[in-house]
Amino acid sequence: MNLAEEMEQLARRSREASHALAQLATAEKNAALLAMADALEAGIEPLQAANREDLQVGESLGLTKAMMDRLALDPKRIRAMAQGLRDVAALPDPVGRILDDRTRPNGLRLQKITVPLGVIVIIYESRPNVTADAASLCLKSGNATILRGGKEALNSNRWIARTMVEAGRRTLGERFPDAAIQVVPTPDRAAIPALLSLTQYVDLCMPRGGEGLIRAVTEASKVPVIKHFKGVCHIYVHAGADLNMAIEILDNAKTQRPSTCNAAETVLVDRDVADVFLPKMAARLASKNVELRADPAALALLSDPAVAYPASLVPATDSDYDNEYNDYILNVRVVEDLPHAMAHIRRHGSAHSDAIVTGDAQVARRFLAEVDSAAVYWNVSTRFTDGGEFGMGAEIGISTDKLHARGPMGLEELCSYKWIGVGTGQVRA
């Protein structure tokens, strides 16, 4: 069997499994998830053994220390994975919700009801905990999952998926399909385009990782992809802002966790308040050793001997404004007014999360209406764009696309719907 045939068989099995999964009752899915959590906790030793093989692979591949750390599973991380499954079991079932219910003049009753999407491919990088996390969300929403993690995590990922499926079988017997959760069994990179050409079996692909991975997947895929290229988020400090609030929001958005996609990369400051705001900001960010990349106006103010920004301060290049640093680096730009700030965001933003700080409600309303991002904020840190913070309970990713789902994606976003029409012999005139 060649690779294309192998992928076709894999995907066809997922498609068949998806029909069975779509019919599981909420209690069945939850029982399976709880059994899976127990099985992961009971398997700490063999899972760590599988993970040690991966760590050896990782070492031979010359992974960085940070990547090795993401790859490693210790008992604490395994228990956290198990707890994640229990948390998903506790969430409401997204399948079978009635989105619409209408009776037409002819007596035909139409209900729009949520159903699983079907087969979801998740492509991700090192961290093996994504395996349990993504598979549990897909299972709770009645979908079959095909997982493709990093090649250095293959042993851990296969162990996790097999253990989850075995626990599902023990709990539900034949009603739980073997192919509910599958890991692509080969590290061959050609498996991805082969899998993502199978539009008859795969309903959605969600790549999770760096921009390069996501662009490659999108380019290769014939099946629909929901993605999140990058998070270039802005804090716009309007002339009418409470500047102390602006400092707190900017500090939080930049430094609370710089590696996240909802961290801020650029602050835009109205010219009218730049000479007051920037020295205050500099004092705060210097204490966190944030590098500032400034436009000429900001550079002049920040270079003033009275400020003398003690950390790195360099001129911003135009391409800096397009960067997701994921680091303690911040672009600083002085703008004339709201339209200039919005023009900057339109040109350089990634349509992820952007915030305005102002006391002027009219200006804020215009910003919220015209900035076309997944999340737009007024007097709030951009760091809140997150399924947990939004009250979704869990998150499979954040979409910067506009079709199907935008912003944090929880269980509801893993569903489609169908129309159910019930009548008494109605025919069309």
Add this chain to the structure above:
Amino acid sequence: MNLAEEMEQLARRSREASHALAQLATAEKNAALLAMADALEAGIEPLQAANREDLQVGESLGLTKAMMDRLALDPKRIRAMAQGLRDVAALPDPVGRILDDRTRPNGLRLQKITVPLGVIVIIYESRPNVTADAASLCLKSGNATILRGGKEALNSNRWIARTMVEAGRRTLGERFPDAAIQVVPTPDRAAIPALLSLTQYVDLCMPRGGEGLIRAVTEASKVPVIKHFKGVCHIYVHAGADLNMAIEILDNAKTQRPSTCNAAETVLVDRDVADVFLPKMAARLASKNVELRADPAALALLSDPAVAYPASLVPATDSDYDNEYNDYILNVRVVEDLPHAMAHIRRHGSAHSDAIVTGDAQVARRFLAEVDSAAVYWNVSTRFTDGGEFGMGAEIGISTDKLHARGPMGLEELCSYKWIGVGTGQVRA
């Protein structure tokens, strides 16, 4: 300027127009639509002149009589187009609906609010009335439209789009962008892949037409496509059916308008009632001269001298079950029971519209739950799958996809959403 550059300029202008369109108030959009309707009616003569040029092109291309008829615009059709615009003006604005409104424990208020998708490309075949129809639905939902009709309709399409834009400008002045409605100005086929590679400017492509067109567009596109490959719809006559009701539903689903995608192509009949149902069905369908393609069991019953089906009766081949005939042809198959009927639909159906006729509620509920089609019906003709019949007021197409929209797509389905977060200085802990 080469073709790729020309398409990029076109799409970039649409993107810019989309920002302006997204900010139009409901009253502005409606005023523009009503002015456009008046302008179309006032332009019957010049539009017919443009259309006559197209008819000459069509003749030189050797179009069939049916295609020439679809291409031709007479005063009645032009008035119907204008009325269509007035109908769209009367529909509720799908933009700005609040889908969710939640206040988090930290006081952050989150609203999920509908916004336009942005730039929509519509690719379609001959009929020039689609130009006004699609553009008006996109405009009402705040989207910029790029239209690509058949090359034989180019003059009519350009006249319609130009007239609509001019009416919009007269009504709203600079607030109505020139590029709100654009027609691809070249009949060059290479324009389609060039346009559909511009993911930075185009949000959605909707092809409307035959399966060949749709497959070609899907294959070529890098932007998301919502499509409808074909409508292979089933009527399943269960043993517990009221057979007179089944006859009425089947007759309607097959013969009321066979050219539509929601017409039935196959009837599945439970073995227990086949010997009673098929002769009744034959009597009804013979009067409409429907060709029957029957499996061996049905063929035997229908060939019985007591029935002697007077119209064409031939054995069905396996590939017949995959066909969308759009004609007075019906596949007839005898099945053992519900699971066999559902297995047939899963294998041969197109996930469009499928109906069961039965008096048994338990059987019906299982059919409605397990058949994974955009619309599933109990004791109703499949012909109801239609935006108008569903009460959506208008329809841009019917999706057999599962992402974003499924089944009839009206104005609401032409929207995305965004999250608006309003706070008082909240930061993430």
